[in-house]
Amino acid sequence: MKILKWVSGALAGVVAASVLSNVAAAQPAPDALVKSLASEVTTVLKNDPAILSNAAKLRDLIETRLIPNFNFQHMTQLAMGRNWGKASPDQQTALTREFQTLLVRTYSGALANFRNNTIDYRPLRMQTTDTDVTVKTVVNQANGQGIPIDYSMEKVADGSWKAYDVVVAGVSLVTNYREEFNSVVRDQGVDALIKQLQAKNR
Amino acid sequence: MKIRLLCAATALTASLLTGCASFRNAAPGDPLEPVNRGVHSFNSTFDHYLFKPIAKGYDAAVPNPVKRGVSNVFQNASDVQSVVNDALQLKGQKFADDFGRVIINSTVGIGGIFDVATPMGIERGNEDFGQTLGYWGIGSGPYLVLPFLGPSSARDVVGRYADGKIDPISNLSSVPVRNSLMALRVVDTRVSLFPAEALMAQAALDQYTFLRSAYLQRRQSLVLDGKRPKDE
Numbered sequence: 001m002k003i004l005k006w007v008s009g010a011l012a013g014v015v016a017a018s019v020l021s022n023v024a025a026a027q028p029a030p031d032a033l034v035k036s037l038a039s040e041v042t043t044v045l046k047n048d049p050a051i052l053s054n055a056a057k058l059r060d061l062i063e064t065r066l067i068p069n070f071n072f073q074h075m076t077q078l079a080m081g082r083n084w085g086k087a088s089p090d091q092q093t094a095l096t097r098e099f100q101t102l103l104v105r106t107y108s109g110a111l112a113n114f115r116n117n118t119i120d121y122r123p124l125r126m127q128t129t130d131t132d133v134t135v136k137t138v139v140n141q142a143n144g145q146g147i148p149i150d151y152s153m154e155k156v157a158d159g160s161w162k163a164y165d166v167v168v169a170g171v172s173l174v175t176n177y178r179e180e181f182n183s184v185v186r187d188q189g190v191d192a193l194i195k196q197l198q199a200k201n202r
Numbered sequence: 203m204k205i206r207l208l209c210a211a212t213a214l215t216a217s218l219l220t221g222c223a224s225f226r227n228a229a230p231g232d233p234l235e236p237v238n239r240g241v242h243s244f245n246s247t248f249d250h251y252l253f254k255p256i257a258k259g260y261d262a263a264v265p266n267p268v269k270r271g272v273s274n275v276f277q278n279a280s281d282v283q284s285v286v287n288d289a290l291q292l293k294g295q296k297f298a299d300d301f302g303r304v305i306i307n308s309t310v311g312i313g314g315i316f317d318v319a320t321p322m323g324i325e326r327g328n329e330d331f332g333q334t335l336g337y338w339g340i341g342s343g344p345y346l347v348l349p350f351l352g353p354s355s356a357r358d359v360v361g362r363y364a365d366g367k368i369d370p371i372s373n374l375s376s377v378p379v380r381n382s383l384m385a386l387r388v389v390d391t392r393v394s395l396f397p398a399e400a401l402m403a404q405a406a407l408d409q410y411t412f413l414r415s416a417y418l419q420r421r422q423s424l425v426l427d428g429k430r431p432k433d434e
Contacts, residue, residue, distance in 0.1 A: 106401060106404045109404050110401055148428055169420060169423065170420050170424065170426075170428060171415075171416045171419045171420050176412060176416055179411050179414070179415040180406070180408055180411045180412060183411055184407065184408075197407070200407060
């Protein structure tokens with residue numbers, strides 16, 4: 001049951017780190033990117049707490065700022081694991097779209113838990129040639145418990161960094177969904193999974 | 203005690219029946235999935251009709267500072283458990299931190315009501331006997347869903363039993379006080395799960411699979427103290 005606590009902290013942290021500045025700096029380093037996202041969301045929540053009770057506004061904030069900084073297609077591919085190859089290109093597109101919607105909705109819900117939290121950033125050791133790094137943060141909750149949140153980031157074709165997994169207190173979002181997706185696909189096939197995601201998002 | 207056994211037996215029987223009624227294949231790493239699913243749905247029903255309403259009532263009736271104090275007292279008790287398990291894992295720094303936490307919070311923090319150690323920068327080690335077993339190389343064994351208690355594993359059931367032996371609260375000599383505190387601890391834990399519960403309802407396609415994966419990953423991460431084995 002305790003697991004639920006980490007999950008909520010997790011998602012809250014994800015939201016925090018995911019809102020991106022509109023001002024696109026020249027391909028910021030991955031840790032700088034996470035930091036600017038997180039500090040921006042903290043500021044928004046502080047200055048406009050009413051946004052939390054405005055579902056549309058909240059979703060808009062997340063959709064315009066979060067999505068560009070995540071590689072949803074790669075996330076979906078990882079969550080599908082070996083089943084990705086069994087999906088047709090159309091199914092892959094549908095899966096990515098529905099998974100993205102599900103994540104965005106979940107994050108919107110998580111934001112409400114994010115008031116009064118502060119975030120520490122662990123120093124990032126990386127080489128200039130690295131294309132895959134883990135940015136480590138700790139979200140300090142009001143109760144004194146710190147939740148470690150790690151972002152797996154990759155350098156994509158245009159040189160910018162995008163997150164493809166979030167690991168909250170040791171729980172990987174992608175791994176979690178991989179088990180769920182795998183059990184649906186194994187028992188009922190890819191189309192059933194798409195239908196379940198659509199039903200969830202309706 | 204008899205009543206508890208009876209409840210557990212009833213729950214298990216019920217879960218076995220429902221488990222056999224469904225035709226799911228067990229996932230690898232979860233050989234007891236049909237039984238576990240039965241217990242999971244028993245737990246959900248129990249929670250929905252009894253447990254959650256009680257926790258909601260408590261949450262609404264009790265002022266925040268009191269709730270905070272209550273949580274702190276229970277955290278302090280689990281820090282005692284950490285101290286012992288830090289020692290069993292030969293983790294010197296964590297041992298010093300947790301030992302310091304217990305001493306400071308039990309005295310300056312008035313029996314643990316105030317957590318003064320955290321603002322001083324002394325972090326909780328958060329160790330238990332299940333982790334100690336993992337540290338010494340014992341695998342988690344099959345995933346288990348326990349009646350009333352939720353996700354666990356063969357290893358963590360043993361751990362829970364051992365931790366109970368050193369838990370300051372379950373070893374109190376006054377039976378009425380002990381039982382009241384143990385009941386209150388359960389309610390306190392349940393209240394702390396409200397936000398996460400709502401999130402899981404939104405995030406999970408299948409709550410059973412979602413919880414299982416999250417539980418096993420989390421326990422593995424705790425055993426490794428946050429160091430993560432490279433992704434497969």
